[in-house]
Amino acid sequence: MPKISMRDAIHDALHEEMARDETIYILGEDVIAHGGPYAITRGIAEKFPGRIRQTPISEAGIVGTAVGSALCGMRPVAEIMYVDFITCAMDEVVNQMAKVRYMFGGQTDVPVVLRLPSGSARLIAAQHSQSLEAWFTHVPGLQVAVPSTAYDAKGLMKSALRGKDPVMFIEYKRLYTDEGEVPEEEYTIPFGQADVKRQGRDATIVATGPMVGKALEAAQTLSQEGIEVEVVDPRTLVPLDKATIFASVEKTNRVIVTDEEVRRGGSSAELASLIAEECFDALDAPVKRVAAADVPMPFSPELEKLVLPKAEDLVAAVRALVS
Amino acid sequence: MPVEAPSAEKLIDMYTRMWRIRLFEEQAEYQSSQGKVLGALHTYIGEEAVGVGVCAHLHDTDYITSTHRGHGHCIAKGADIQRMMAELFGRSTGYCKGKGGSMHIADFKVGMLGANGIVAGGFGLATGAGLAAQLRGSGQVAVCFFGDGAANRGPFHENINIGAVWKLPVVYVCENNGYAQWTAQKDVTLVTDISTMASAYGIPGVQVDGMDALAVYEAAGEAIEQARCGAGPTLVECKTYRFHGHNFGDPQQYRTREEIAEWMENNDSIKRLGAYLKDQGILTEAQDEALQKQVADDILEAVRFAESSPYPTPDELHKDVYSYDIA
Numbered sequence: 021m022p023k024i025s026m027r028d029a030i031h032d033a034l035h036e037e038m039a040r041d042e043t044i045y046i047l048g049e050d051v052i053a054h055g056g057p058y059a060i061t062r063g064i065a066e067k068f069p070g071r072i073r074q075t076p077i078s079e080a081g082i083v084g085t086a087v088g089s090a091l092c093g094m095r096p097v098a099e100i101m102y103v104d105f106i107t108c109a110m111d112e113v114v115n116q117m118a119k120v121r122y123m124f125g126g127q128t129d130v131p132v133v134l135r136l137p138s139g140s141a142r143l144i145a146a147q148h149s150q151s152l153e154a155w156f157t158h159v160p161g162l163q164v165a166v167p168s169t170a171y172d173a174k175g176l177m178k179s180a181l182r183g184k185d186p187v188m189f190i191e192y193k194r195l196y197t198d199e200g201e202v203p204e205e206e207y208t209i210p211f212g213q214a215d216v217k218r219q220g221r222d223a224t225i226v227a228t229g230p231m232v233g234k235a236l237e238a239a240q241t242l243s244q245e246g247i248e249v250e251v252v253d254p255r256t257l258v259p260l261d262k263a264t265i266f267a268s269v270e271k272t273n274r275v276i277v278t279d280e281e282v283r284r285g286g287s288s289a290e291l292a293s294l295i296a297e298e299c300f301d302a303l304d305a306p307v308k309r310v311a312a313a314d315v316p317m318p319f320s321p322e323l324e325k326l327v328l329p330k331a332e333d334l335v336a337a338v339r340a341l342v343s
Numbered sequence: 344m345p346v347e348a349p350s351a352e353k354l355i356d357m358y359t360r361m362w363r364i365r366l367f368e369e370q371a372e373y374q375s376s377q378g379k380v381l382g383a384l385h386t387y388i389g390e391e392a393v394g395v396g397v398c399a400h401l402h403d404t405d406y407i408t409s410t411h412r413g414h415g416h417c418i419a420k421g422a423d424i425q426r427m428m429a430e431l432f433g434r435s436t437g438y439c440k441g442k443g444g445s446m447h448i449a450d451f452k453v454g455m456l457g458a459n460g461i462v463a464g465g466f467g468l469a470t471g472a473g474l475a476a477q478l479r480g481s482g483q484v485a486v487c488f489f490g491d492g493a494a495n496r497g498p499f500h501e502n503i504n505i506g507a508v509w510k511l512p513v514v515y516v517c518e519n520n521g522y523a524q525w526t527a528q529k530d531v532t533l534v535t536d537i538s539t540m541a542s543a544y545g546i547p548g549v550q551v552d553g554m555d556a557l558a559v560y561e562a563a564g565e566a567i568e569q570a571r572c573g574a575g576p577t578l579v580e581c582k583t584y585r586f587h588g589h590n591f592g593d594p595q596q597y598r599t600r601e602e603i604a605e606w607m608e609n610n611d612s613i614k615r616l617g618a619y620l621k622d623q624g625i626l627t628e629a630q631d632e633a634l635q636k637q638v639a640d641d642i643l644e645a646v647r648f649a650e651s652s653p654y655p656t657p658d659e660l661h662k663d664v665y666s667y668d669i670a
Contacts, residue, residue, distance in 0.1 A: 045478060070478070071478070073474070073509070075505065076501070076504055076505060076508065078501035078502075078504065078505060080467065080497055080498050080501050080502075081466075081467060081470070081498065081501030081502045081504070081505045083467065084466060084467010084468060084470065084471060084498060084501075084502060085467050085470045085471040085474055085502065085505060086471060087467060087468060087471055088408075088456070088467055088468035088469060088470055088471020088472045088473075088474070088475070088485075089471035089472065089474045089475040089478070090471070091451070091456055091468060091471070091472065092406060092456075092471070092472045092475035092476070092483075093475060093479075094471075094474075094475045094478060094479075096471075111461055111464070111498075112467055112498075115460075115461050115464065116459075116461070116464060116467065116468065120449075120457065121663050121664070121665070121666070122442055122663045122664050123439060123442055123443045123447040123457075124438070124439050124442075124443055124447060124449040124451070124457055125437070125438060125439035125440035125441075125442050125443060125663060126440070126662065126663035127438075127439075127449055127450075127451045128449075128451055129666060160664050161664055161665070163665070183666070184665075184666035185665045185666050185667075258669075259665075259669050259670070262670065
């Protein structure tokens with residue numbers, strides 16, 4: 021199977037779906053000039069002329085326009101250059117996009133995909149490095165996808181572009197260049213279907229985004245000590261495949277939840293609560309969270325490296341859990 | 344391009360819709376006083392000429408976005424008053440199955456993309472509707488109704504700029520009633536003619552007497568025609584006045600009784616259009632009375648429909664959050 025980067029996987033998904041469905045179009049800042057800062061939309065303008073709009077720096081305008089067009093039969097894919105900038109469009113996300121189906125009594129579909137480059141990369145400090153998944157999972161009406169591999173990114177993007185509901189598509193910038201096997205033939209990954217990335221019997225790590233790779237690395241290390249860790253990647257936080265997560269906890273009886281969001285009120289807090297509520301009898305130890313420090317992202321590399329959880333942190337947490 | 348004067352039939356239709364709005368709103372206020380219409384209520388009384396004068400040019404396939412003061416836009420665009428009243432009563436037969444209420448009535452079948460509880464919430468939706476029309480080359484247009492208060496929010500700027508630079512088929516219609524909630528426009532905005540702001544975006548700005556249905560009709564007709572033929576947006580400012588305050592129950596301490604009386608007695612758009620129709624021999628006194636009685640009867644029928652409709656059942660609570668049921 022050919023190996024491609026997550027960047028190419030998302031690029032390919034957009035090209036394939038735009039060829040399949042002529043209502044799909046793209047809008048965002050610099051999406052033609054540069055293909056966006058991460059060159060995801062390169063080549064679209066040449067292949068699909070008229071179906072990509074380079075916008076002013078107007079995030080509220082971008083999201084509002086995307087939503088309006090979706091109410092009128094189009095399928096917009098809006099790139100928000102950095103997820104940090106979605107703060108400038110939160111009314112459009114929270115009060116309009118998330119709510120119009122419900123508050124209008126189901127009169128309309130809202131097929132909007134917001135592509136949201138997220139997380140730290142290249143030392144760009146507090147306003148370009150955030151992970152805001154929990155803001156979105158907190159809002160009924162939004163779907164939240166967090167691919168961790170090229171394969172998942174392509175399959176989830178294709179499902180996003182075939183659905184009827186808004187999608188916050190979290191793209192971790194550091195993963196764009198990670199390569200993974202992606203089949204040439206057509207496939208999709210349904211929302212709400214977790215993936216067990218590694219089987220294990222002694223502990224479960226529920227991980228999203230870049231923490232999936234770190235969890236697999238930790239599992240490799242721990243395996244050499246005879247500790248077998250199961251790694252579960254929800255892939256979408258909303259809808260959430262609780263059954264797969266709970267089944268893993270029932271099997272291993274010990275669980276760590278981990279993501280790169282700041283710890284307080286993050287997705288790991290929600291997952292930990294769910295597991296504690298639903299799987300209490302299966303647990304041999306308290307649910308443990310491994311997440312980012314509760315600080316804005318500092319600039320200096322000596323400080324930045326202290327913020328995000330590492331594979332070693334997971335190794336230590338699992339050891340403590342099984343001892 | 345001069346706008347063709349409305350036919351007698353069109354004028355009677357506009358006049359009827361204006362009465363439908365006026366009497367619907369009066370009935371909604373009465374039902375609110377009786378505790379039957381629930382929640383916040385912002386009536387369109389006084390501003391009827393704007394919504395009706397603009398929507399008179401639109402087809403069901405054209406789009407409008409609205410505001411928290413949205414009932415008038417719904418009726419002007421052709422929404423059904425029975426389903427509107429049922430929504431105000433919180434019943435399952437309402438436009439939103441009782442999940443929206445006064446501030447969220449929508450009728451997608453006639454291109455009414457929803458009242459909106461967020462001031463300036465309609466700018467993005469209308470601009471996007473215009474973009475959809477342009478991408479499809481469908482010839483549809485979108486109209487964004489907004490108040491003078493909304494001109495001070497960011498989405499006004501971002502979306503009018505987008506609409507202008509892409510020459511989208513959108514008309515931005517300001518209903519300048521002089522007050523943003525309970526604050527006079529002059530206290531919060533140095534430039535009180537919103538139409539002049541159009542020059543900042545390189546689009547035409549037009550100001551019109553919003554109490555003159557014919558003037559609104561003419562100005563909107565030209566703007567809509569320009570939008571439809573690809574010339575891009577126009578900002579149409581209609582100077583108008585809300586007769587009954589920001590919301591039902593508003594004590595209106597921010598304005599004088601004299602000011603209100605002056606508008607209601609001497610500048611009521613319905614009275615003005617009625618007088619014109621009679622002067623032109625288009626409508627007799629008897630016909631006018633019959634027309635108003637018919638509208639009043641229709642509204643009482645809407646109340647009966649609403650009152651006899653069931654409330655939503657508990658199983659509705661989790662429906663429509665997504666297109667599918669979520670665990």
